[in-house]
Amino acid sequence: MQVGIDARMFGPAVGGGGLGRYVEELVRGLGTQSHKHRFVLFQKSDSDFQLPASNFRTLVTKVHWYTLKEQLTMGRLIDRERLDLGPFTQWNVPLYVKTPFVVSI
Numbered sequence: 772m773q774v775g776i777d778a779r780m781f782g783p784a785v786g787g788g789g790l791g792r793y794v795e796e797l798v799r800g801l802g803t804q805s806h807k808h809r810f811v812l813f814q815k816s817d818s819d820f821q822l823p824a825s826n827f828r829t830l831v832t833k834v835h836w837y838t839l840k841e842q843l844t845m846g847r848l849i850d851r852e853r854l855d856l857g858p859f860t861q862w863n864v865p866l867y868v869k870t871p872f873v874v875s876i
Contacts, residue, residue, distance in 0.1 A: 775849055775857040775870070778812040779836055781820050794860045799823055811852050842866045
């Protein structure tokens, strides 16, 4: 299974505390637990995060969260990856995304 994670708010310094910490712990936890699935991390270009395992890869985007650009372009970017599941780590899901997804609230 190929799973996408919106990790643009990775780390408490970036994501404003709780949400950033949640994303960080989710990615780190998946890196230690799940080696049979592949993960695509959608990250901001200024992130210095090191991938937790060889089954992870990064897709760098300059799309900032809570913007009109996010709503209009992130769905297509996610869909192009042909993911089996695209979990969003918050309530903000882009318009027009066709990839099946899970939202964490």
